[in-house]
Amino acid sequence: MENTKKFGKVWGYQEGPTNVLVISELKAVKELLHSRFDEFQQRKLPPILQPEADDRDSHMVDAWGARWKRLRALVSPQFSNKSLKKIYPTVDDSAKHLLKHIGKNANGAPIDIHPYFQEYSIDVICRVAMGIKDSTQWESEYAKKLIHVTTRDPRDPFFFLAAMSPFLRKYIRYLFTVMAKMFKFAGGKLLNRIEKAVAERKAQRAKGGVVSLEEKDSIDFIDLFLDAEADVDLKAEEGLSGKNAQIVRHMLEEEVVMQCFVFLLAGFDTTSNTLSYTAWYLAKHPQCQRRLQEEIDQVCGEQPEIGYDDLSELKYMDCVVKETLRLNPHATIVVGRVAGQDLEIAGIRLKKGDKVQVDSYSLQRDKEIWGADAEEFKPDRWLDLTSNQKDAYLAFGAGPRQCVGMRLAYIEQKIALARILREYELICGPKTEKKLDHSGWFTVSPASVTVNVRKRDQ
Template structure:
């Protein structure tokens, strides 16, 4: 029988809990879901399900799907002291991600993410509440059609370079690993639109090894320690970022490069201004972010997203621009390379769909030069991409929210601080939504 430990064990900084109380506190957390009548995999005392959620051999998004089969569309897991409700019921998902957005205005953060309220280099992925809203409001216009139109030439140039490499390396019927080609491609695009890179670096990009390393094997010991003993998270983060050589932290190298690129652009703009040279069209995200202002947008729309009395800076700081470019690099690299790989795989294994798609491209884009407006006419291509992402929902673990204010979703009471995660893989293959052929690749659906 687990004794109810004293509340606020963590809030009281001056209070030193006894060993017995600590043990009770861990056991109390570990049994949280059971005590609330919600089933789930028990894992191990103290660490809960943390090890299973760090297993790269059986990735967590597939593990969640396995657990859903066993425990149903709503179940709970724990990772050290963090408690997560996993859902794949569409109505609950709608409740958390859309309707009750005001109660869930942050993502589930990893234990070494840093403080979302203090981190100067905060980015869209980790920001919460009013900080997220501000970043989102200021940077959203960079994703408008008008802005993306300006980046089209760069993307097209990288695509042509990719085709050149594929043709060269497949000469004589040689086979290639397309994923590595797509990784070179996506890094080239992002390098040129978010990192200040001026020309193609495909197959000679020194950044690739660092970016791949970020997506490598998770540092289990560090994440485990941060999950089980939360105060070690910020300490480990500090150590990882201050001694990158010792701990081989690739993120430090990427951030440094991004910082240099942003500072160089600011210096160049100042020099141009001094020399009377007018600011030209924005060339990339750095320019777009430097120009981004939230002049016409209402940032304050409800009290959670407003810090009353705090001056809202309507322009991004240099640190914030570095943060956004950094997260674009990480968020856009693997997701996009894998999406391209999966769609190539699905098209190769479904020649009739490939033929239909080819016919659409030939019909809508008869000339070698493709305009931005022609792209929007490629409806079947859009269906192919969406159906690929339904079957292979990438970045699925990002589909999570932290409860910031106690509430109820359906019949479930959710306390503040609880994370809610969507089991996207189950949702995307649910036969009650997609029909009996849910496992088939059918862009027409």
């Protein structure tokens, strides 16, 4: 964002020998993510995380072409309205446990609320994706590992070597994965645990100890992926066009593990960060918080349960969450692409393999698009958006590669906020940060979010 202010909406740098074009010009962004999707199917990722087309351990985020289409087709139905209604009781139960843990410190004293939201988000994704039956907030073996992965310092010798020597990237990636497991890096530990969970589930299935997906009370990604497990000819698939390829609904054993890994990673930090940022803004803007509480009281009433359909009636909450994400976009690195051929975009000639990164921070704070108050927290702007504003909102990406879990994320965020704000108010106290300190690399997290939590009837 600072470089965009200095150099303009189109500028570039080099990542080792690779050219990277950075854009925040709306017309060019729309071309990149929508109209010219077939020319920019592959995501721009850190070099060591960028797989080769025939790598067996790939997942939906880093895949492209026919392989991405196959993985997406297997996963997308699980985020339909029907499927989300099925998992909603699990998400709501985790929200109730979150409320209980916050309640232990709800005496008006200041707390760092960010770790609470981290525990909640990993709890939901472990129960939904990994089949863990009960809430394990503050007891989960996954939470600390995920925090280590998402806060890892990218100034790592492996990362530098992969960037400087793209022709060796495949071997460096393999060596990094082996060493991560051998020396028990946080990511390696996490992968080992997921591999173990998948192996245990396969053993249960072999003994007939798992019911079919149709009979299960809630979604379970491990079973979903294992139902599709079969050999896939990656070399043959690589030669297909992503646009016209026929989908073979199968998944390699390594892909099963990697889909679970990426759902844990993608579903953890993004949701907890959004809730933490939102809590900070609401504490800083008590008038917005009161208005949101009035909406929650009106829609949800006094009944103990908050229904799935109630969430769609929380219109102002939509505005609050989206305004938070406008000012604090997550995982902006995934709104980047690799040129699939020699071409031109934003008036710049690119060669095949050159990369394009969208500067979401600048785009979502662009005063030409959002108005003179673009830097301010104003949820009401979402009540009447222009077409350009809709196109400039990239919190979950855009186009065919938009985040498949977006609707689940909104449900997690809205039920947690509804549960908390129905009983408590978040207060800006002496220890509340005047400006949040950000950290992280793949996602950008607040170092802490300190608010005072007080019972509303007090």
